[in-house]
Amino acid sequence: MSGRPTPAFASERLTVRLGGRTVLHELDLTARRGELLALTGPNGSGKTTLLRSALGLVTPTRGEVRLLGEATRSLAIRERARRVAWMPQEEAAFENVPLFDYVLFGRYAHLPPFSGEGPADRAAAEAALREVGLWEQRYRGILEVSGGERQRVLLARAVAQDTPILLLDEPTAHLDIGHQLDLLERVRRFCRERDRCAIAALHDLNLAARYADRVAVLSRGRLVADGPPGEVLSEALLREVWGVVAELRRDPVSGLPYLLPRLPDRSAGAPAPRRTPPIHVVGGGGAAAPVLRALVEDGQRVTTGALPLFDTDLEVAEELGLPSASEVPFAPLGPQARQEHRALLDEAGTIVVAPFAVGPSNLANLEDLLGRAATVPVYLIETTPIATRDFTGGRATALRDRLVAEGARSVPDLPALRAALARRGDADR
Amino acid sequence: MGDASATEGSSRTDPRHRLGRRARWAILLVAGAGLLAGSAFVGPVAIPPGTVAGILLHEVSGGALAPHPCGSLPLASPACQGNIEIVWDVRLPALLLAVIAGAALGVSGATLQGVFRNPLADPYLLGLSSGAALGVAALFILRVGVAEANLVLPLLAFVGALGTGAIVLAAARRASRSVETLLLTGVAISNFLSAVMLVLVLANPIGSLQVTFWLLGGLGGATWARDGIAFGGALVAGGVLSLYGRELNLLQLGPDVAQSLGLPAARVRSRLLLLASLATAMAVAFTGVIGFVGLVSPHIVRRVLGGDYRVVLPASAFVGGVFLLVANDLALIALPTSELPVGIVTAFAGAPFFLALLYRRRRAAGEAAA
Incomplete structure (x- = not known):
């Protein structure tokens, strides 16, 4: 190690256990300045946990992450924020803060206690907003801008934070293809021109191959590959890590590899991944979102429905790429949505009912569950009792009681559900 | 929250909207002082407006202005001295206490809403006020003399509010971001503390009359000395809190x-929770439990000025003070002869407001789900 410069980012034998599960296992990974490292791997492989460990938001069980040579845990929170900036996958905004002020939040770690932002901070925020092309819109509120603009604002805030290390968690998750390319292009340029170290968790392997200087592949908390995209990405790796059959081609212009996934061809006897029946989650209004995320994180196949378009749960399902049944908003579930929903229910190996508010228009979601507890396990997550979420004058409560009488199990919260599913999973094996 | 503030929110940085912020504050403060003086004209004892004005001028100027405040009555006459006592030693301390307590509750409510990221948080609904009141009730068991009571009351109230705040914070950490869970925890704690208070009342019948006063909330106990103590404590809490606007934004x-x-x-x-508890305690120690001021004030501020906590904190103090002052005036105008506790007026105004907020949120959630 001596003689070589200290890497900007280094995880050293990093082990993280969360809720009894080893999420990261003895992970050694470094990144240097001027480099864009793409962190990739299937859902639940530990990408986000690695980033959160670096930020000090997750406490490692063993090992640590070093930022410019010093362990995150030994740094004061303010000093951490001067070394590493974070662009979270999503961020709840409640107040309609003007974009300029939103970017100015990034300067907090540079402010002396109890004093306001000075000219230098304003200049940094201005430069960052110009960099993402939003300076002209600086007085608009964060709640008024599009998803793509919002991601750029988050990037600008991280840039204004002026740290040597930049962590990006699925920065392109909510963006269309044009904005994905634009954002990653900006990040890469930022790394090179300003000599910063950026680590981006990316689902999309083609984006990773196109923009990253290096690709690190995580699988079940272990580093399984690390190197330039051309060396790392291979058909074998895809099959092994993702269970996907794809063809690796080379872009004739850039020489970079890109992947062309093939549809599963059952007759060819391709080694398809082990297919357990999916878990179907019934929800609405955001009640199912944490459940969907958690189950996907646990590596489960998940479906959801029936949800109105623009429903938070549906958006999350789409973001996670889950099959779902949907209906136009503010209307009772129509025959087609119900049919789609029933088809998903028929296919499900387990049914989970999130604590959603039941109104006349989505009561059918509960009705369609009747009689199913006899064949598949049905879990009711009852963080809040049904009576408080029943806007149908007691019909939802009566349905819920019937489901329980039929054998549906009530669990108090999401961790309890995960525990119940894990117990059953172990029993199956 | 931020829906109505599309353009107002920009006032933080847009220089076009920035001019005259100090001027606006000055106008508001002058209007508030006018409202305060005007409130001195209202009360169960009918005193001619000219006499009230004369007494105010006389006392404020130390006798230099309006040497004969009671008109034809001589200054030394018992009737005039009685009027002076009513206006200057009964009405004015009560009005100032309304302003101080209202401001303390307003800033406390704004802080709690920010700390819990919950628009329905409020020192009353989260049980902080009940905790403070229980602290006060303990005084009647300890039987501290009246001389020390002025200092011991706020101290006990602070301990009670802080203890409750710690429980609520622990509960909030477990329940993460559920609005309802936090509120229900507060309601449960509140009820529990009220039950403990009733036990204290039953165990100590002599103190029960005083405890009832603290349960209902009113301004009847105001004196200049108590105003001074409440003002000092509220100023410390509010002053430090107003430095935390940026942190609350983050x-x-x-x-x-x-x-x-x-x-x-x-x-x-x-x-922040410690400071909000201190502000709440300063109000509750001398006025008892007055609900909904801390809930309503920040919402009014956000509607008008946007959600920047650097503005919301001081502005909520102002609105809270005015709110309680007006509530007190309304109580006196509505039932001039029976001292209607001001806490009942704020409940009349605040409870429907709270329900409207709650149901608007729930309806939004229900529609999204349906």
Whole structure:
């Protein structure tokens, strides 16, 4: 190690256990300045946990992450924020803060206690907003801008934070293809021109191959590959890590590899991944979102429905790429949505009912569950009792009681559900 | 919250909207002082307006202006002295206490809403006020003399509010971001504390009359000395809190993001809760439990001025003070002869407001789900 410069980012034998599960296992990974490292791997492989460990938001069980040579845990929170900036996958905004002020939040770690932002901070925020092309819109509120603009604002805030290390968690998750390319292009340029170290968790392997200087592949908390995209990405790796059959081609212009996934061809006897029946989650209004995320994180196949378009749960399902049944908003579930929903229910190996508010228009979601507890396990997550979420004058409560009488199990919260599913999973094996 | 503030929110940085901020504050403060003086004309004892004005001028100027405040009555006459006592030693302390307590509750409510990222948080609904009142009730068991009571009351109230705040914070950490869970925890704690208070009342019948006063909430106990103590404590709490506007803004992004930006979120939240407890205690110690001021005031501010906590904190103090002052005036105008506790008036105004907020949220959630 001596003689070589200290890497900007280094995880050293990093082990993280969360809720009894080893999420990261003895992970050694470094990144240097001027480099864009793409962190990739299937859902639940530990990408986000690695980033959160670096930020000090997750406490490692063993090992640590070093930022410019010093362990995150030994740094004061303010000093951490001067070394590493974070662009979270999503961020709840409640107040309609003007974009300029939103970017100015990034300067907090540079402010002396109890004093306001000075000219230098304003200049940094201005430069960052110009960099993402939003300076002209600086007085608009964060709640008024599009998803793509919002991601750029988050990037600008991280840039204004002026740290040597930049962590990006699925920065392109909510963006269309044009904005994905634009954002990653900006990040890469930022790394090179300003000599910063950026680590981006990316689902999309083609984006990773196109923009990253290096690709690190995580699988079940272990580093399984690390190197330039051309060396790392291979058909074998895809099959092994993702269970996907794809063809690796080379872009004739850039020489970079890109992947062309093939549809599963059952007759060819391709080694398809082990297919357990999916878990179907019934929800609405955001009640199912944490459940969907958690189950996907646990590596489960998940479906959801029936949800109105623009429903938070549906958006999350789409973001996670889950099959779902949907209906136009503010209307009772129509025959087609119900049919789609029933088809998903028929296919499900387990049914989970999130604590959603039941109104006349989505009561059918509960009705369609009747009689199913006899064949598949049905879990009711009852963080809040049904009576408080029943806007149908007691019909939802009566349905819920019937489901329980039929054998549906009530669990108090999401961790309890995960525990119940894990117990059953172990029993199956 | 931020829906109506599309253009107002920009006032933070847009220089076009920035001019005259001090002027606006000055106008508001003058209007508030006028309202305060005007409120001195209202009360169960009918005193001619000219006499009230004369007494105010006389006392404020130390006798230099309006040497004969009671008109034809000589200054030394018992009738005139009685009027002076009513206006200057009964009405004015009560009005000032209304302003101080209202401001303390307003700033406390704004802080709690920010700390818990919950628009329905309020020192009354979260049980902080009940905790403070229980602290006060303990006084009647300890039987501290009246001389020390002025200092011991706020101290006990602070201990009670802080203890409750710690429980609520622990509950909020477990329940993460559920609005309802936090409120229900507060309601449960509140009810529990009220039950403990009733036990104290039953165990000590002599103190029960006083305890009832603290349960209902009113301004009848105001004196200049108590005003001074409440003002001092509220000023400390409010002054320090108003330095935390930027931190509260960051906390709205969630504790993880706030920490990634350099804010020690857990520590700052505890500190803010401590200060909100102090502000609440200063109000409750001398007025008893007055509900909904802390809920309503920040919402009015956000509607008009946007959600920047650097503005919301001081402005909520102002609105809270005015709110309680007006509530007191209304109580006196509605039932001039029976001293209607001001806490009942704020409940009449605040409870429907709270329900409207709650149901608007629920309806939005229900529609999204349906």
